[in-house]
Each structure stands twice: as C-alpha cells, then as structure tokens.
Amino acid sequence: MTVAGESTNAEEGDGKLKIETFDDILPHVGEAGLYQLLLFLILLPFTFVYAFLYFTQFFLTLIPNEHWCTVPELSGWNLTDSQKIALSIPLANPLENEDQSVATFSKCEMYDVNFTEVMLSGIKVANTSWPVKPCSNGWTFNFTAIPYASIAAELEWVCDKTYLSSTAQSAFFIGSIIGGFIFGYIADHYGRIPALVSCNAVGFIASVVTAFCNSFWSFCLARLIVGTSFDNCFNILFIITIEYVGPKYRTLVANMSFGIYFAVAASLLPWLAYWIADWRVLSVVTAAPLVVAFFGPWIAPESARWYIMVGKTDKAIEMLKKFAKVNGKTVTPKIYEEFERSCKEMIEKDDKVNKYTVLDLFSLPRLARITIILVIYWLLIILVFDGHVWNMKLLHPDVFTSFSLAALTELPAAFLLALFLDKWGRRWMGFASMFMCGVFSWIALATPEGTVTVAMAILARLGVNVAANIGFQYAAEMLPTVVRAQGVSLIHIIGYFAHIIGPYIIYLADVQKELPLISLGVVAMVVAFLTLTLPETLDQDLPETLQEGNDFGIDQNFWWIPCRSSSQKNRKKDRKKMGSVNAGFNPGSLTKIDSTRL
Known part of the structure; x- marks a missing residue:
C-alpha cells in the first residue's frame, strides 16, 4: 500500500503517482470520516435484524420447566394445581430426576385410574402402587417463570416430542444454507444492495407469516424461509461498510459495530419476549427492523468493489467522489485516472486467475492441511457457541435474565478484540479465549446450581464470543488470494451444519x-x-498464489507471540497487503473476487 506521505508527494509532482489498490485511494477520499460514521450508524438496524433472526426462535419455542399431565376428570373439582398433582401425577422416574428442573413430579406420566371414582371415594393423595401411563389428555404448564405459551407449549412439544423445537431450529439453518447460495448469486450478479433488499424482504414476510402458523410443519416451513435471510440480512451491508473504512480502522469498526449493536439487540430480546408475552406478536415485532432494508437503495451505497468487479469502474469512481464530498476532501483528477488504470489492470489479471476453484485448496499438502483445520476450527466454534446459547434453558429457571447477561458478553468481547487483536495476534488470542471457554464450562459443573453456575457459563460464553469473532476473519487472511473468497464461502457453509446440530x-x-x-x-x-x-x-x-498459501507461516516459531517479538522476519511494519485487515470479516458467499485486492 502506498503510504500517505508518498501519495501527497505524488500529488505535488515530486514523484510518480501510484495507486494500485482500492485501499490506496481511500486516504484521498477519506478513510474514517463523516461518511464512514454514517455507515456505522446505518448498521444499527441491520445488526438488530441479525440478532433477532438468530435468537427469536429460542423464545418462540420456550417451554416452562414445570409441566404435568392434564387430567380432565379433575377439572370439575375445586382443586389447586398442587392438589391435582398430588392425586394424579407420580414422582419423577430416575431418568427425569437427572433433569435440573425444580419439579419432583413426573412430566410425562400420570396414574392410570378412574379419577371420578377416586374423588367420590374422598381420596386426596395418590397411592404409589397405582399403575401409571403416558399423558393421554395433553399437558398443563406453570407459566410463573415464563409468562406466555410459546408455539411449543401450545402444540405440546414435550416428553417424546421435545425434539421438535430443535428440529424447527435446524430447519432455520438449513434455510440459511439455501439463502447463502440464492442471495449470494443475486449479490454477485445484480449488486449488493438488491441482494440486501430482497434478502430482508423475504425475512420480513416469512417472519410475519410465522405468527399465523398452527402446526409443526407450517412453523418449520416458515422458519426455513426466514432462515434464508439469515447472515446476508446483515453481512452484505457490513462488508460494504468495512470496504469503505481504511485498513487501520477496520479492526475497530468491525468489532465495535458488531459488538455494541449485537450485544444490545441480543440482551434486549429476552425482555421483549417477556413484556410482549405472546409468541405471535413477538414474531412480528422482531421482524419490524427488517423494514429498514426497503429503504436500502436510498440509505446505503453500492459496493464500489462490486462495481469494479463487474467492469463498472466509472460507477465506482462516482461513488468515491460522493464520499470525498461528504468527508470534505478535495481529490485531483489524476488520482481518479490512476485508480481507473489500476482497476483495469486488476480486472485483466483476475480474468487470468479465474480458472482456480475451491478444489485447488487441496492440491498442495500443507495448504490442504490448513484448509481442513480451518473448516474443523470454524465448525467446532459454531457448535460451542450454539451449545452455550441453547444450554441456557437448563441452567437457571430465570432464563430471561440469564440469556440477557450472556448476550451482553458480546460487548466486552468486542472491546478485548479492538484493544488486543492487532497486538497479540489471532493465534494466541484465539487459543486463550477458547481455553477460557473450556475451563469455565467445567468450573460451572463444580459450582452450586443457580446464580454461580450461570455466571461461570456466561464467562465461558465470553470466551467463545471472542474466538468466534476472530474466526470470522482468520480464514480470509490465511487462504491464498486466488481462491480466498471461495475458500471462505466453503468454510462458512460447512459451519451452517454446526448450527443445525447445536440445538441438540x-x-x-x-x-x-x-x-x-x-x-x-x-x-x-x-x-x-x-x-x-x-x-x-x-x-x-x-498469500497470493497457491504455493504462497502452502508455504504461509512455515518459518514461524511455535512460541512466537507478535506483541513480544522483535523478529523482522515474522513482524513486518510495512505490510504489503494492509487492505486485508478485517476486509474479509465473515464474507460468506457474497464475493467471487477477493475484496482486499481492489
């Protein structure tokens, strides 16, 4: 990258003007000015959309810990719930006693007797020798801790049907895989903004339709369609924002925008569910931020890198001129001319390297090993993240407070990354965060059930949050340029399978x-x-080429920690590809061409 001083001299005629990449022109039009601030603010509703789509189904299918078989014969008698349970419900069997719920009675069985005769005979307490049978007339729920009946409670997805909640969540992430291909195609062929609008429109309509579902299959279908908008509903605009921010600000903008907005949205969601206390209304209310996307063409810019990718360099320059005007920058025509020339050269170069496919990542032994490790690494991180999200149901009866506090860990995770990621490096910070996650997961087992256990689980969640945010960009920086976008897409698509498994x-x-x-x-x-x-x-x-990808890091010492090393061999002050810093942050399947190269 051309440093600022060199660019200034070039403008003054003291040297040859040299603008080779998109990041070289950003300092001229403003790399962290008013326009970038506006983009940062525009991200807010889209991050809320992302968080709501991700977590709403948790509350749409929430079931109270306490539930028991309904006995219609007892409804005509003046009995409290406790009296009905004492008369009609046996004690929990050994398997149910393993559950962490406060209930000591069975959730899935009832006594098999004639309760009308029992009541007429004056019996008030069950005889434990009575025969038992599975619930045959539905269930009664204690809505004290969870003040509403979710669709799972309405349709009684309990006992032998408990798996239906997780199956519906899996349908959501199957939709995410489908949506990744559909909206990725739209983004590549018709532009990022059309993809953003269509993606969020589908999510909005399907979320509203969810409120009218009255069966497992209709709910699954609606959530599958909602899932097609997940990821792309936010990532498209997020990538555009990161593209227009200067390299040295990307770590800060990427982590702080996502961390602050996502933490606020995810921690607010439980209380929306609690206050609304109606799963159908909740589905509609959480879809409301999606409406902002309909105004996308008027509030968000198209990706200049996409314009260049499809040969519309004039459109990209027009966009950059708008940026310069808003940021109060004056740019000479020579800079735009040099940038246009470089873009044309890059497009010609890309035409020559487009022969590579994702399979080429496995053509060299060390590169193949790195690729496989990255796939497994991301898959397991998602598995741990989703596991901690869904495990909140088992840790404490006050799931709303627990979930909210756990979601707030996104905020300190963002601060830690913004402060230390570009000092400690991805490798050791990723190790420390997941090690912390593992340790606190196990400590939670040794602590008394209740608040302390939840606190340990929340600290574990903080660890996996940090690691997940690191993982977003790790692959984008490590894979060679010629197949970087395809490789990152492969890793993220495989990661969706962890989302499918996680709820189980x-x-x-x-x-x-x-x-x-x-x-x-x-x-x-x-x-x-x-x-x-x-x-x-x-x-x-x-790495640019496959061979460079195969050799990448081969000379690094295992114990090398960037912030403590003075080795110029491993620590380079003037990084040639500065544009790579966070530019590939969770790109999904939206780019065919590496966004760091233009």
Missing part, C-alpha cells in the same frame, strides 16, 4: 445432566489447541 446438545442432559457442559468444555479445549496448529496472520504479507 441440550438433549445430552437426558442421559446425564452434566453432559452438555462437559461436552462443550471438551470441544472448546479441542478448538483451543487446534488454533495453535495454524500460522499467525498478524503483520504478515498474505
């Missing part, structure tokens, strides 16, 4: 109540040590 983690508690946290701790430790097998990308020239 909580059913390990049916075997033994400690198993979910034990499993999450083990997987977190595996990810922590897996991170150390990857090379460090901080302050490194990023």
